[in-house]
Amino acid sequence: MESFRFSDKVNDIQPGIFAALNQKKEELLAQGRTVYNLSVGTPDFQPAGHIMRAMQEACGNPDNYKYALDDLPELVEAVRYRYQKRFQVELEKDEIMSVYGSQEGMAHIGLVFCNPGDTILVPNPGYPIFEMSGVMAGARIETYKIEEKNGYLPDLKNIPEELLERAKYMIVSYPLNPVCVCAPDEFYEELILFAKKNHIIILHDNAYSDIIFTRTQGRSFLSFDGAREVGVEFYSLSKSYNLTGARISFVVGNREIISRFKALRSQIDYGIFLPVQYAAIAALTGPDDFIETQRQEYAARNKALCGGLRQIGWNVPDSQGTMFVWAKIPEGYETSLSFCMELMDKTGLIVTPGSAFGSEGEGYVRMALVVNEEKIAELLRVLKESDIFQKDRL
């Protein structure tokens, strides 16, 4: 039979870098080698007991297997409570909606704003779903430049006028995965003025507000004056509460955007599984001291890994936030992928090539802080014993 005719969108999807890394990892494991997998951002911490108990209890009630249809009123209240407590932001009920993780929410939100051919603005390098939000809607993806020398902040004054006229929305996210920097408050103040002046909607991804090392607490975009007039924030429970697999996050902010997004989703979704909603309520309203303990553990790992790498000759800056570290590849390697492959081969350390995050990520790698300090010490020993940082290794 003739081959099926698939859409251009599907045909454009490449197995990509992660498939190559995974294949190599499987090969190493088959050889009985030890691998240190710092390529994926899945926390190794456990969800708190009260969150798991709420989920378990809800799973025991047969009524909770029905279509949820909507967010439980208690869930919406729980988000209001959390935003007030954590960010001192007052939200109204119609400024809140759930999504199946920020990833899924982002994948669909482009459909709220874009007709095919419209333009969106995303950072380069940046987390891949930012771009995908536009791809799904058939939009034109334009990137804004962020450079190390400018603290990886966009130069808002120098985005070409022609681009500003076309852009429907701009995705902004700090602490930014993969470059691991935070933005100062003044940046957000400038961003909101910029958005108003140019009629560009801001979608702020706040996945790492609780994993920040430059101060003890991250902020919400919505805590800045005028923010909800120009956009919404994605607030994920995945990393703060170690609930990556539960798939629940929220979009909060501008009520008109929320109402349109809800209308769109009413056509494709019957609501989040009720036990997951109950777990989220427990997470948002329950004790939260573990978040600070966790933040301190990430900070200790950040220090141990970056400091340790510097000691053995790899000049890696400390991460300012996120659960990652962003490092320039050592001299003598041509591409971030070839470096990753050699690193994995020689040491068993798996990291993500920067090129997976856009063209400007080439020359860098991203490492996830998902192993404890003991393991970090072990992998540093393995790295030190290898010839990976010796320029004359070839």
Ligand SMILES: Cc1ncc(COP(=O)(O)O)c(C=O)c1O
């Ligand atoms: C910047 C960023 N946004 C969103 C996500 C996905 O979050 P969620 O689990 O809520 O879909 C991630 C996950 O790594 C991320 O790094």
